[in-house]
Structures are given as structure tokens and as C-alpha cells.
Amino acid sequence: MDESQMTHLRGIGFGPVLAQRAEQLRDAVPVTAEPMRVLEVHRETLRLHRGDAQCSARVMPRLGRELEEDDTALAVGDWVLGCCDAFGAWWVYARVPPLSHIARRDGDGRCHAIVSNVDTALLVMGLDDDFNLGRLERYLALVHDSAVQPVVVLTKADVVAATPGRIENCLETLHARLPMQRDVLVVNATEPSAALALGAHLQAGHTLVLLGSSGAGKSTLTNTLLGASVQDTGAVRASDHRGQHTTTSRSLFQLAGGACVIDTPGVRTLRPMGNDAALSASFSDIEALRVVCRFRDCRHGTEPGCAVRASVDADRLRNYHRLLREGQRDTMSATQRRELRSEWKARDREGLARLRHKRGES
Numbered sequence: 177m178d179e180s181q182m183t184h185l186r187g188i189g190f191g192p193v194l195a196q197r198a199e200q201l202r203d204a205v206p207v208t209a210e211p212m213r214v215l216e217v218h219r220e221t222l223r224l225h226r227g228d229a230q231c232s233a234r235v236m237p238r239l240g241r242e243l244e245e246d247d248t249a250l251a252v253g254d255w256v257l258g259c260c261d262a263f264g265a266w267w268v269y270a271r272v273p274p275l276s277h278i279a280r281r282d283g284d285g286r287c288h289a290i291v292s293n294v295d296t297a298l299l300v301m302g303l304d305d306d307f308n309l310g311r312l313e314r315y316l317a318l319v320h321d322s323a324v325q326p327v328v329v330l331t332k333a334d335v336v337a338a339t340p341g342r343i344e345n346c347l348e349t350l351h352a353r354l355p356m357q358r359d360v361l362v363v364n365a366t367e368p369s370a371a372l373a374l375g376a377h378l379q380a381g382h383t384l385v386l387l388g389s390s391g392a393g394k395s396t397l398t399n400t401l402l403g404a405s406v407q408d409t410g411a412v413r414a415s416d417h418r419g420q421h422t423t424t425s426r427s428l429f430q431l432a433g434g435a436c437v438i439d440t441p442g443v444r445t446l447r448p449m450g451n452d453a454a455l456s457a458s459f460s461d462i463e464a465l466r467v468v469c470r471f472r473d474c475r476h477g478t479e480p481g482c483a484v485r486a487s488v489d490a491d492r493l494r495n496y497h498r499l500l501r502e503g504q505r506d507t508m509s510a511t512q513r514r515e516l517r518s519e520w521k522a523r524d525r526e527g528l529a530r531l532r533h534k535r536g537e538s
Contacts, residue, residue, distance in 0.1 A: 180228070181226075181227045181228055182227070184226075184227030184228045185211060185213075186381060187227075187380060187381065187430070188213050188225055188227065188381075188430055188436055189213065189293060189381050189382070189383050189436055190211060190213070190227075190255065191381065193275060194211075194255055194272055194275065194293070195211075197272050197273050198211050198255065198257060198272045201257055201270045201272065204269070205257045205259075205269040205270050206269065208259040208260075209257040209258055209259040209269055209270070210226065210257065210258070210259060211255055211256070211257060211272065212224040212225060212227075212256055212257075212268075213225045213253070213254070213255055213256075213293075213428070214252055214254040214255075214256060214292075214428070215427065215428045216252060216425060216426070216427050216428070217249075217250060217251065217252055217426070218425075221233065221234055222234070222235065222250065222256075222268060224256070224258065224266070224268075225428075225430075231260075231266045232266065233266035233267060233268050234265070234266070234268070235250065235267075235268045236267050236268060236269050239268060239269060239270060239271065247287050248277075248279070248287065249288075249289045250268075250271060250289070251279075251290060251291050251292045251426075252291050252292070252426040252427065252438055253291045253292040253293045253294055253383060253385070254271060254274060254292040254293065255271075255272040255274070255292075255293065256268045256269075256270065256271050256272065257269055274293045276292065276293060276294055276295075276322050276323055276324050277289070277291075277292045277293075277322055278290040278291050278292075278297070278318060278319065278321075278322045278324060278385070279322075279449055280318060280443065280446060280447055280448065281447040281448070281449060281502075287449070290387075290426070290440065291385045291426065291438050293383060294324055294383045294384065294385045295324065295325065295382050295383050295384065296324065296377045296382070296383075296384045296385075297315075297319045297324045297325070297384070297385050297387055298327050298329045298374070298377075298384055298385070298386045298387070298397075299312060299315045299319070299326055299327065299328050299329065299387055300329045300331055300386050300387065300388035300392045300393055300394050301328070301330055301331070301389070301392055302330070302331050302332040302391065302392050302393060303330050303333060303335070303336045303342060303343060304332050304335055304336060306332075306392050307346055308389075309354070309491075309492075310491065310492075310495045311446065312328065312350075312354075313354075313458065313459075313492065313495050313496075313499075314446050314495075314499065315387055315388070315446070316354075316458045317454060317458040317459075318387075318446065318448045318449075320455075320457045320458045321448050321449050321454035322454075324385075326358065326359075327358075327359040327360075327361065327374075327377065328350070328358055328359065328360045328361070329361050329363060329374075329397070330347075330350075330360065330361065330362045330363070331363055331364070331365045331392060331393035331396075331397065332364070332365070332393060333362050333363060333364045334364040334366070334367075347360065352489070353489050353491075353492055355460075355461045356460060361373050363397070365393040365396040365400055366396055366400060367400070368400065370397060370400050370401075371400055371401050374401070377435070378401070378431060378435040379433075379434070379435060380433060380434025380435060381434060381435070382434075382435045382436070383435070383436040383437075383438065384435065384436070384437045384438065385437075385438040385440060386398060386437065386438065386439055386440060387440060388442065389442045390441065390442030391442070392442070394439055394440065394442075395407035395439055398429065398437055398439040401431055401437055402429055402431060402432075402437075406429065407427070425441065426438060426441070427439055447502050448499065448502075448503070449503075455496075455499055455503060459492075459496045461487075461488060462476070462484050462488055462493070465483045465487055465488065466484055468483040469481060469482050470483075475523075476488075476493060477497075477523060477527060478523075478526070478527035478530060478531070501520070
């Protein structure tokens with residue numbers, strides 16, 4: 177590979193660490209295999225960027241079986257090693273171990289890859305009826321699970337401008353509920369000023385992913401960053417201000433300044449992978465307060481002397497318990513899940529009984 181192609185590869189995120197990891201796979205791939213980045217994942221093929229050109233490729237069956245056995249899949253942003261055969265067809269022989277990987281679980285607990293090798297996750301949420309802090313906490317837990325830097329981007333500043341105090345109230349509510357210091361940006365996704373606000377995250381070789389619900393403004397923001405209408409956008413429903421899944425697949429684009437951005441569709445079921453460490457990081461305020469609860473094994477439910485329940489927003493605490501239960505279920509057998517449901521139902525009954533007794537009810 178010549179220096180010119182390496183320069184192009186570095187421009188789409190192929191740094192020294194990834195180059196080293198790719199070199200360690202050389203013995204397992206054809207000598208002509210070269211590193212390429214996944215731009216799109218389709219049912220049977222991948223769209224790849226070779227640095228100075230793009231191509232469509234298929235995954236070698238052996239690699240497909242290995243990924244399936246590892247309960248993972250290739251994602252947009254992955255780096256792979258592939259080459260062209262004698263008939264002009266491109267084949268992918270190996271996946272370069274990613275520096276970061278974001279995945280989620282669906283309602284059945286199955287794992288779904290979202291993106292790989294991203295540096296920053298822009299958590300996009302509208303200031304209109306899309307504003308939902310419980311959902312934002314889920315996205316934060318999802319990103320913490322992958323060691324990617326989260327940046328909260330509040331869009332539709334222009335839409336709510338006619339409502340006095342709306343932006344200030346949303347910011348105040350967000351900072352009160354999420355005590356950790358986070359980057360929070362308020363933008364009009366249709367204006368070039370949005371790209372300026374994100375300038376610190378748009379360095380050459382840097383990769384961003386936009387995550388959020390349908391209609392939050394991800395594709396609009398992608399078009400603004402690109403300076404062209406590449407991604408389709410659509411109006412939200414007037415009844416609930418929700419989007420209608422205009423974006424149906426994930427795509428990676430290179431910006432003029434050298435950064436890469438990955439646009440993603442909204443998802444109907446958003447469940448983090450269930451990593452306890454990631455959940456603790458996302459809810460660090462709860463983890464810090466639990467040491468001063470009266471009981472060492474306090475579950476922050478109905479126990480007396482609970483420091484967490486006294487200080488943490490009630491809805492945030494409910495969301496924490498919900499995510500904790502989902503994570504536990506993902507690692508349990510069917511029998512264990514039934515036992516867990518019975519345990520939580522019993523605790524709810526005990527809590528209600530204590531409450532009735534306190535009120536003097538029979």
C-alpha cells in the first residue's frame with residue numbers, strides 16, 4: 177500500500193492503533209488484502225471505503241460464521257481486510273478488532289450492532305415533544321457501555337423559540353436530573369451555526385455517530401454538517417411531534433474538514449447491553465449515595481433511611497431500577513427470569529402493605 181492511499185485511510189479514521197491491529201491479522205488473510213472501512217451494511221453486501229475509492233463486497237462464509245458464534249456482526253464504522261478475486265468481486269476476510277463498539281438489545285434480549293470505531297456520540301433530542309429525559313438516560317447508558325464520549329445535542333431551538341422560557345426550562349430540568357457535568361449544546365439543526373457549535377468534535381480522522389429518536393433532527397443535522405441535502409428528511413407528525421423513520425439504515429459520510437459522521441435511524445426498542453459498570457457510570461449519583469443508606473443492602477425501594485430515594489429524582493430512580501432489571505434478565509435463564517419477576521412482585525406487595533399499615537388502613 178502506497179503512502180497516498182494511507183493518507184486517504186487516515187482521513188477516514190485509520191489511526192496507528194487500528195493499523196497495528198490490522199497488521200496482526202496479516203497471516204490469516206490473502207497477501208493482497210487491504211484495510212477498508214464499512215460505510216453501509218446491507219442484507220448480503222457491505223459498502224466499503226478503500227481510502228481513494230468505494231466498492232461493494234461480500235463477507236467470506238468463514239468470517240460470517242465466526243461473527244455469528246461471537247454473537248456480534250459487522251457494523252457501520254468497522255474496519256475490515258478484503259481484496260478482489262480473479263473475477264473482479266470483492267470479499268471481506270477479516271474484521272479488525274474495533275476501538276469502540278456500540279450495540280443494543282431488542283425486546284427478546286438479542287444483540288444488535290449499531291456502530292464501531294466512533295469517538296463521540298451525539299445524543300440528539302428535540303426541545304419539542306421529543307424531549308424525554310428517561311430515554312436520554314438510556315442512550316447515556318448505551319454509550320457508557322462502549323467507552324464513547326457522549327455529547328447531548330438539543331435541536332429545534334427555532335421551533336420552540338416562540339414559547340417563552342422553553343429552552344431555559346428544558347436545560348434546568350436536564351441539569352437537575354443529570355448531576356454529572358456533560359457537554360450540552362442547543363442548536364437549530366438547519367443552520368450552519370450548528371456545525372460551528374460542534375467544531376471541537378469535527379477534527380480530521382474523528383468519527384461521530386448521531387443517536388436519537390425518529391424526528392429528533394439527526395438527518396437534518398447530518399445534512400447541515402455535510403453542507404448538502406444527502407439524507408432524506410421528513411416532517412414530524414403534528415399530533416405527537418414524532419418522526420416517521422425517514423432514515424432507514426446507518427450510513428457513514430466524510431465531512432469536508434476530514435471528520436466522519438454516521439447517521440442512524442431511530443430505534444423502537446432501546447436497551448443497553450446490561451453492563452453493570454456502564455450502568456453505574458451512567459447513574460454515578462446513585463452509586464455515590466448508596467454508601468450512606470441506612471442498610472448496606474438497600475435496594476432504594478421502600479426501605480427506611482434510604483439516602484438515594486431522599487435525594488434522587490423519583491423518575492430517574494425508577495428508570496435506574498428498570499435498566500437494572502433489564503440487564504439482569506438478559507443474563508438469566510427463563511426460570512431465573514420467572515423467579516426474578518416473582519421476587520419483585522413480592523417486594524411490591526410488601527411495600528404496599530407497609531404503606532397501608534403506616535396509614536392505619538386495614
